[in-house]
Amino acid sequence: MGTFEIARTLPADPGRTFAVLGDLASYGQFQPLTRIRATPGPVGPGWTFVAYTGLGPLSVVDRMVVTEWAPGEHFTIVKLGPVLDGGAEVHLMPEGSGTRVVWREEIVPRPGWLGRHTARLTDPPMRWFLGRSLDRMAERIGDR
Numbered sequence: 001m002g003t004f005e006i007a008r009t010l011p012a013d014p015g016r017t018f019a020v021l022g023d024l025a026s027y028g029q030f031q032p033l034t035r036i037r038a039t040p041g042p043v044g045p046g047w048t049f050v051a052y053t054g055l056g057p058l059s060v061v062d063r064m065v066v067t068e069w070a071p072g073e074h075f076t077i078v079k080l081g082p083v084l085d086g087g088a089e090v091h092l093m094p095e096g097s098g099t100r101v102v103w104r105e106e107i108v109p110r111p112g113w114l115g116r117h118t119a120r121l122t123d124p125p126m127r128w129f130l131g132r133s134l135d136r137m138a139e140r141i142g143d144r
Contacts, residue, residue: 003106004127008134010099012141014072014092017099020141021090022075024049030136044069084109105130
């Protein structure tokens with residue numbers, strides 16, 4: 001897998017949009033076959049969570065830490081392994097009556113040399129997966 005970017009204009013102001021996109025502990029509601037275990041307390045730099053995607057023992061473990069947190073503007077997450085390296089940068093900008101979201105994701109399975117060689121095959125489904133999740137988040141924003 002490699003690096004890809006998805007951009008969407010979502011139907012709310014940046015604060016309301018960030019309230020949904022920044023609710024990292026709830027990502028299991030938006031991503032199929034994913035459950036989240038989060039550390040207690042408010043989200044901010046240093047806050048960690050683990051995503052388990054898959055079925056039972058066939059799940060991929062994705063440990064992450066928040067490294068930047070600016071509500072209404074952006075956040076950055078770094079993947080800590082043991083299976084995946086990379087991270088995500090999410091930027092929000094006002095656009096008309098909504099918010100332009102630019103989500104840049106880097107997902108590199110370990111060992112890195114193998115992950116980089118499989119990117120052409122794995123990036124399209126990962127782009128679809130992330131896009132679908134972002135569309136589900138947009139629905140939640142519209143419901144608020």
